[in-house]
Amino acid sequence: MSDVSDEDVERWSGAAGWSSAPELTAMQTLLWRAERHPVQSSTSTVVIDLDRAPDWDRLVAATEWGTRLVRRLRQRVVDPVVPTAAPTWADDPTFDLAYHLRREQVASREEMLVHAAQIALRPFDRTRPLWEGVLFEGLGGGEGAGGAAYVLKIHHALADPLGTVQLLSMLQSGQRAHTPRKPLGDEVVAPVEPDPVDLAVTGFRTGVASLPGTVRATVRRVGLAATRPQLVVGSTLRYGASVRRLLTQAAPPSPELSPRTGRMWSFLTLDAPLEPLRSVARLGGGTLDDAAVALVLGGLRRYHARRDSTVAELPVGVRVSLDRADDLGNRFAGALISGPLSIEDPVDRVAAVRGEVLSLHTERALEVLDVAAPLLNRMPSFVGASALRTAEAPDAFVLTLPGPPHRRYMAGAEVQGMYVLGPLPGAALTVCLVTCGDTACIGVNVDASAVADLAGLAECLAEEVAAFAG
């Protein structure tokens, strides 16, 4: 009974190898340096509903194990004094689990969500590992055993929402019972505590060493421009046109979803049966991502109708794979589409969303931020921060994430739902749909200053879930 299941071992050894690059990627660096929490935040929060309060000591021990398995959870980001190099991960010699994991008592799930939003709004201590876990007990309102919830706040540099869900799915157990002698990864030699000045100097040296190559590449590019001006001018103009379309051609933001301050987060969660969502997606020729966007648009359509607004379309932020369209490739770009509010039929709405999303693939500048990130990272951080702000913020971000396909347990408590609440970088709402078994767990972070009738919005979204379910 207490035997380690093969599946668990496989997952856990996967977790040990999870994210072990020594430096932040260019994109992570950009987000790290450009962060202005909470208005321009890279913090995601995961709310995990549990059927009972797990044994506290067991949860602490499991977390201790998890942080040893996944070293990143014990590491912090060290930034060079001047941005000549990417920030580096280094073991935190002062790591203290008690700083990162605590528990609180609440009277209801609603209260827990309010607390979770406040936790999310507080900035991280950027000199420590970038995560924080809180176990909330007493959700049943005092009746009987009652439920519990585990809230994990995590920084984008450590894990993006996809990585967070992956990580959690990997760390959770496939059985309720305790697994003794859980495997640990190979003892990694902790990197030498890097010095910010050294980092900057090394980065500068590398920069100087690669200078001849950079110069050669530049000369070659200038030479090409001189010998074949039409080609260079033409492709530059086309690229510029594509950037302009991406930045300006989505619908204007809805007046019903303003003014946004980005400083008042309010968390909502919804459950939707997955099968009907998938079948609507199929009928509309789209994917689950398209259906998720269509679902959110349907909710917003109801909300706008309720408030007698005649907005026909609004900008929605979606994630597009830069590899093949329907693959879960590694390279993604965020982009805006015009989401239709005028389509009543969910199937037709999915088809319309599908068309908008696929149309993005004609834009050569889709990966512009990926391309620009290394350059922006050499500049003072406010440059990157303003580059991120150049893009018109959408009314809603929508993201779909694959969660665990089977039942999972945390320290003996069954996971009943896993909701990701993303940040609000300029949007009125951020919606993440996580597939958990046969349920879609939908987490909605709402800018409470932009939505006049929060309860109304929650009702509208729930009505739309019902409409999708048939």
Place this chain on the structure above:
Amino acid sequence: MSGLSTAVTDAIAAIEAGPQGPSVGAFFDLDGTLVAGYTAATFYGDRLKGRDVSPAEFLRTVVTAVDGELGGDPTRIAHVAFSAMRGESEEAFADLGERLFRSKIAGTIRRESRALVLAHQRAGHTVAVASAATKYQIAPVARDLGVEHLVCTRLVVEDGQFTGATDGPMLWGRHKASGVRAFAREHAVDLAQSYGYGNGYEDVAFLSSVGHPTALNPHRDLRAAAARLGWPALDLSDPVGGSLLAVGRTAAALAGMNAGVGLGLAYGLARGDLHEGRNAAIRLATHLPMAIAGVSMNVLHQERLWTHRPAIFVANHQSSLDIPVLGRLLERDFTIVAKKEARWDPRAVVGSVVIDPAWIDRSDSESARATLDGVVERIRSGTSLMIFPEGTRSATPVLGPFRKGAFHLAAQAGVPVVPVVLRNTGELMRRSSLVLNPGVVDVCVLEPETDWSVDDMSERIAALRTKFEETLARWPA
């Protein structure tokens, strides 16, 4: 030789192997897909030429067009054009559409798009043109292709005049996609089984609405997207345009024709035999110019041209090139019937010396009958006759109705009719063009038909016309 690329043949085979019937839709974009180039540019060019476009309107158009290219709103250019049409008569504009179709646009229809449309029609699919263009641009093309349905931008008309506004959105990008989906709902078309063909980056939304999207001669951005999305891209050959080289060759060819005529006649005069002189002139006057212009022929069943002489040769007519082509095929001992008015047409003078046509006066039926009696006599004495039963050149490869004259003559003279199907002369030399492009003319001689009589003439003519149509639709291997 089918004249279609392997990729197109494969696509057609896939259509034939797939589900049949009207619940399957086939949606074709117009500009750049069915036709090469932009019909709107043709319309605007005509507007610039014929009517006054104020410098301000012209500047606004150019600026809007450039802005649309540089990432601005690409549909604004159309709205600028629509508002400039305010107050114009719809009827006049529709007439303009017909005129431009005949003179310009008909020649830009891609042969392989036509084959794709036809393949869908044979499969019984619901075929529609889905385009941001207006019906004045699309309708003549659709009619020519036998396509009944249009999903297109509609202009508001009040009291027979345009108001400058559109009825509903311009069907561009997402609006074309939703137009197609609405059409599918109305006509019970199953989109998952349907086909879509488009060429522009704005067609992605439209193409993603169907189960079988094809990027047809795609723009570079659509080509990149299609590769990423796993959609097939199909590259069709464009109708050949008049290159400078072709213009030069045409001039040389005309000179060659005249030289051929002169030489042949000189030869005949020297031999004292005008009949042989004429035949020599025909040979030289057809071989020389076609060789110079780089036109060769690929003839199926050439032997049928010789087994039944004298005969009446009937052919479909798309181009001025048809006459030299037929002249080269028939080689000797033939003539044509021409209307009297054409006698002094400078282009006909040279030819008329060579082939000595039977001039017919259509205004005087008495004399016409007398001429035809004379023709019957000439046929009986061994001179074959070449007639285009459509009476006039058609703008596209679509057959016009057949007139009965040729078949009456066959009955009276008691000679067979030899049908000659010409496929792509219209592509090498467009209907109204004076420029001949190099290429290979596909010719198929059908089974000669004998024993014509007045009794069953109408049915036999109809049957023969169907044979022409079938041969054009499925070129024999």
